[in-house]
Amino acid sequence: MKKNTFGFNFILIALVFALIVSMFSGCSKSKKTAVQGTDTGYGISRDISNTTDGIGRETKTTEETAPPKERNGIIVCVDPGHGFVDGGCGEGYLGEYLEKDITLQVALKLKDELIKNGFEVVLTHDGTTIPEGGDSNFNNIFSATERAVYVNTLDIDYFISIHVNAFGDDDSVSGMQLYYEQNYNKVNDWSKPIAESISASIISHEVDTKSVQLIDYNTLAVTRETHVAASLLEIGYCTNPTDNENMLSESWQNSLAKAVADGIYDFFKDKIQAK
């Protein structure tokens, strides 16, 4: 009798543990338990209590990391989320597309708009080739952690990753989120003010009827593990009809890209060297 009770308790504990683990696994339409949307494929679960080393990062003050004078401008790295065999979310919602297609479309537009604003821009990938060394598992997936490691080899000032969200069976959930890491060691500490500037620009450009949720979040590899100020922008929910229609609209993508690029410019304008 006593033994049976123990067995029942063990199963109960195992079930609770499995539930917790499932909350931190890949991008899924069914995870209603996630606090901030369900595009959690970029979360990683390893120990973060001592992560200031291992990926070549040194902490410096913002003053020390002001752009060198010989540089013509600020360098921004734009990351189209997912890609290759990792389609992300959106299956059954985005017509012939998946999240990886939308993120690439938006990232390319953002690149163009940033160049117009005077920035130098690099992409983590162009949808056809993973950078050399980026696919360390040789599985044709450019994982979030692999991206962070790759990004840390780049001489850049700011990093932004583009994503599409999904939310279970509730199609009323909509809007954008902008994730960043405020209290984490970076070579500069601009993550929060850049996120605020982008959010303000998206609102002033009237890209969405709702304001952008700004979220200081500590489990996203591409915002936490990257060595410079970083953001992850969820541009909308493929499961919401309005967001879905927007994301499939080229003119809406253009508006979003311009708003984000202008928001980044608004933050950096006093740091851009006169040409």
Ligand SMILES: [Zn+2]
């Ligand atoms: Zn995603």
